[in-house]
Amino acid sequence: MRLKSIKNIEKITNTMKIVASTRLNKAQRAMAASRVFNKSDAEFYANAEPEKAESEKTLLVVVSSDKGLCGSIHSQVSKSARRRIDELNGAVDIVTVGDKVKQQLLRTHGDKVKLAFNGIGKEAPNFYEVSLITDEINKLGKYENTEVLYNKFVSSVSFEPSKFSLVDAAAIEKAPGLSKYELENEETSETVAEFSLANSLLTAMAEGYASEVSARRNAMDNASKNAGDMINSYSILYNRTRQAVITNELVDIITGASSLD
Known part of the structure; x- marks a missing residue:
């Protein structure tokens, strides 16, 4: 059994x-595409x-996801x-993207978690999904400094x-090098x-998704190899035990036949 x-x-x-x-x-294709946008942002x-x-x-x-069976990928970003x-x-105020990191951070910093998102990691992220998350984050209010923590592939x-370290619209508006760009209106810095937050989230989620899929593949590969080793071990044990039972039955039969002679 x-x-x-x-x-x-x-x-x-x-x-x-x-x-x-x-x-x-x-x-990996989604991750490569997101890196192009993030490079422009940088x-x-x-x-x-x-x-x-x-x-x-x-x-x-x-940033993490809802799925498990992928090694230590969720615990690593939680420790960080x-x-x-x-x-x-x-x-700090914490926003979690993915149930796995939410569960781990709630155990230690439950009072800091202000917003949480789930349903993450089923497919490669897209900008529409990320923009909806960004809109909800912006409803928390203004923060001068924002940091996006994720698993980099x-x-x-x-x-x-x-x-990723981000700054608010006021800091962008006061930036000394902003004069290099032609701005149409005063709301440009807010936009x-x-x-920039949406861009960073897209890259973070794409990098995290690629890291998670790769980690799951490696974890399942190791699990399959370990299962194969256990199957070989138990097959040998089963065959030896079966042979021993057969041998004992033959001995009993031979012994009974000899006693009749």
Whole structure:
């Protein structure tokens, strides 16, 4: 029964590995597209050179997803968020994107979590989904400093927690390098700040999705290999036990036949 159960588990993990492998190419394409937008965003900040203000409270947006079975990817970004909260002496408001990171942060910093989103990570993120999340975040009020914490895709076997640092519209408006750009109206800085947050969220979610799919593929591959090793071990044990039973029965038969002679 145990051998049969392990074989069923191996079939499930092997199927999940194949599904994750299929999704990884799509996830990497979405990630590459989001990096193009984020690169433009980074160039704007490099040219405008806005100054990061000393604020009483920072908005920390932690990006993860709702799904598990992908190794330590959720716990790593949660640990990084806790370290960042300690560095800011707890002067933060937290927004969680994904149920996994929400559950972990609620256990330690439940009073800091102001907003949470779920239904994340089923598919590669798109700008429409991200813009809806951004609109809800903006309803929390104005924050001079905003940080987006996420898992950055490094390679198919590794990822690392990273963050984007953003500033508000007032800091953009006062930026010394803003004169390099031709602005049509006074509301441009507000629009740029909102678009920058949406851009960063899109990149963070795309990077996190690619990291998660890759981590799930590796986790299911390891699980399939471990199940295969257990199947071999239990098959040998089952065959030895079965052979021992057969041998004992033959001995009993031979012994009984000999006693009749």
